[in-house]
Amino acid sequence: MNLANKLAILGCGASMCCNVWSGEIKHLPEPAITGGMPLMDAINARASGRLYDKTKPVDDQTLSEILWVAWGVNTQGKRTIPTARNGQNMKLYMLTPTGTWLYNGAKNCLEKVNDKNLIPLTNTQEFVNDAPVHLLFVAKDDKWGRCHVGSAYQNVYLYATSKGLATVIRGLIDADALTAELGLTDGERVIAHQTVGWPER
Numbered sequence: 001m002n003l004a005n006k007l008a009i010l011g012c013g014a015s016m017c018c019n020v021w022s023g024e025i026k027h028l029p030e031p032a033i034t035g036g037m038p039l040m041d042a043i044n045a046r047a048s049g050r051l052y053d054k055t056k057p058v059d060d061q062t063l064s065e066i067l068w069v070a071w072g073v074n075t076q077g078k079r080t081i082p083t084a085r086n087g088q089n090m091k092l093y094m095l096t097p098t099g100t101w102l103y104n105g106a107k108n109c110l111e112k113v114n115d116k117n118l119i120p121l122t123n124t125q126e127f128v129n130d131a132p133v134h135l136l137f138v139a140k141d142d143k144w145g146r147c148h149v150g151s152a153y154q155n156v157y158l159y160a161t162s163k164g165l166a167t168v169i170r171g172l173i174d175a176d177a178l179t180a181e182l183g184l185t186d187g188e189r190v191i192a193h194q195t196v197g198w199p200e201r
């Protein structure tokens with residue numbers, strides 16, 4: 001069973017090996033960081049996709065690559081997106097029905113931060129329920145925070161295009177409630193939600 005499914009069904013379990021401040025860590029497979037569709041072809045084919053195949057889960061390898069393109073660390077030791085003054089002050093969460101996970105790009109793992117199902121707070125459109133992967137972008141509510149999120153979600157769009165996945169970035173969410181539920185401080189705010197999945201056939 002793949003990680004997205006495991007996390008959805010179990011939340012945690014024997015495969016979760018060690019503890020962080022409030023939860024468990026799930027190590028991800030190494031992302032494959034070469035190949036894919038030529039960049040210009042991916043840009044040319046990029047589009048939002050809202051119809052997901054509910055029967056086809058996203059495998060761990062693909063999940064690792066989705067997270068890496070959005071907010072990973074590349075072989076130069078740089079983030080996969082630029083940040084103002086190299087602040088690296090974005091956060092990427094993954095929502096599941098059984099808990100919320102924070103992506104740690106440097107360690108290539110997910111850290112569980114709570115046992116809450118926050119997906120309903122993103123869910124003003126019905127197709128959201130069909131998506132197996134829910135990314136939640138958090139950034140400083142300042143001049144540059146939304147720029148960082150834009151860079152990250154565009155990387156996910158291009159990866160999804162290359163891989164044959166469907167994705168859409170979403171602003172129709174209860175950002176205030178999500179920000180409160182995550183206990184964000186220091187000027188951080190939930191900015192956007194992105195669904196990813198295999199397209200409906």
Ligand SMILES: Cc1cc2nc3c(=O)[nH]c(=O)nc-3n(C[C@H](O)[C@H](O)[C@H](O)COP(=O)(O)O)c2cc1C
Nearest residue numbers: 046047048049050124125168169170171172173192
């Ligand atoms: C900041 C932002 C917020 C968006 N919010 C939503 C949303 O809440 N729901 C949705 O279905 N699409 C959302 N979209 C996707 C746009 O509707 C979509 O990009 C637009 O219709 C153009 O379609 P395309 O991406 O296929 O070119 C959003 C796009 C952006 C850039």
